[in-house]
Amino acid sequence: MRQIIIAGNWKMHKTVAEAVSFVEELKQKNHGTEVEAVVCPTFTALAAVAEALKGSNIALGAQNMHWETQGAYTGEISPAMLKELGVKYVILGHSERRQFFGETDQGVNLKVKAALAFGLVPIVCVGETLEQREAGTTEEIVTLQTEGALKDLTPEQVAGLVIAYEPIWAIGTGRTASDEDAQQVNQSIRQVIAQRFGSAAAEAVRIQYGGSVKPGNARGLMSQPDIDGGLVGGASLKVEDFAGIIENCR
Numbered sequence: 001m002r003q004i005i006i007a008g009n010w011k012m013h014k015t016v017a018e019a020v021s022f023v024e025e026l027k028q029k030n031h032g033t034e035v036e037a038v039v040c041p042t043f044t045a046l047a048a049v050a051e052a053l054k055g056s057n058i059a060l061g062a063q064n065m066h067w068e069t070q071g072a073y074t075g076e077i078s079p080a081m082l083k084e085l086g087v088k089y090v091i092l093g094h095s096e097r098r099q100f101f102g103e104t105d106q107g108v109n110l111k112v113k114a115a116l117a118f119g120l121v122p123i124v125c126v127g128e129t130l131e132q133r134e135a136g137t138t139e140e141i142v143t144l145q146t147e148g149a150l151k152d153l154t155p156e157q158v159a160g161l162v163i164a165y166e167p168i169w170a171i172g173t174g175r176t177a178s179d180e181d182a183q184q185v186n187q188s189i190r191q192v193i194a195q196r197f198g199s200a201a202a203e204a205v206r207i208q209y210g211g212s213v214k215p216g217n218a219r220g221l222m223s224q225p226d227i228d229g230g231l232v233g234g235a236s237l238k239v240e241d242f243a244g245i246i247e248n249c250r
């Protein structure tokens with residue numbers, strides 16, 4: 001059984017004080033252990049949020065990292081630095097990173113390998129644009145992104161990953177993929193994993209859906225056989241909404 005994982009991607013939102021007060025409130029909701037909850041604050045809030053999460057069953061994630069351990073990379077953060085703070089998950093290859101910061105499948109692959117080398121769990125993002133969906137190339141695009149990001153990994157490494165299928169046209173737009181469409185793409189990703197890394201890795205890898213996940217649509221999405229969680233942007237910024245999503249996935 002794959003445990004459902006709901007991760008809140010706060011993007012460039014929340015000061016340190018706001019981040020800490022959010023998790024203090026979220027902790028009070030006591031969501032049990034059926035669903036794994038993760039919050040992914042900005043780099044500046046990671047240390048304070050790590051401290052605030054101590055003793056809770058909410059995990060800490062980062063939104064990006066560089067693949068090198070250290071070096072002359074102005075403005076970057078390394079996997080060693082995240083590990084030191086108690087970060088467990090790291091979102092890699094989010095479409096906003098690809099769109100605004102030129103990230104490629106090759107770069108994402110370097111980051112995935114570096115994260116694994118430091119014991120971080122990558123949340124690898126893949127997803128098509130609206131044009132690609134309309135052209136009928138969704139599965140082709142998502143397959144290329146998945147294969148590119150996971151190149152040279154072992155089946156054991158793949159088994160421990162989280163992949164997030166996020167159709168770009170559904171991110172921040174209020175437009176969610178239907179349960180069936182999301183299931184179809186998630187299933188195709190699992191098939192690609194099975195072909196490349198074997199059935200044990202495909203059975204174990206957790207595949208989230210992301211793109212306008214809200215308390216009202218979470219249950220339908222998560223009840224699909226190949227959707228093992230959600231990567232949540234907008235609705236992860238309010239405790240009530242984020243806790244509502246977790247509650248509706250139990």
Ligand code: PGA
Nearest residue numbers: 171172211212232233234
């Ligand atoms: P959204 O963002 O929930 O606001 O659509 C999802 C994401 O970008 O991970």
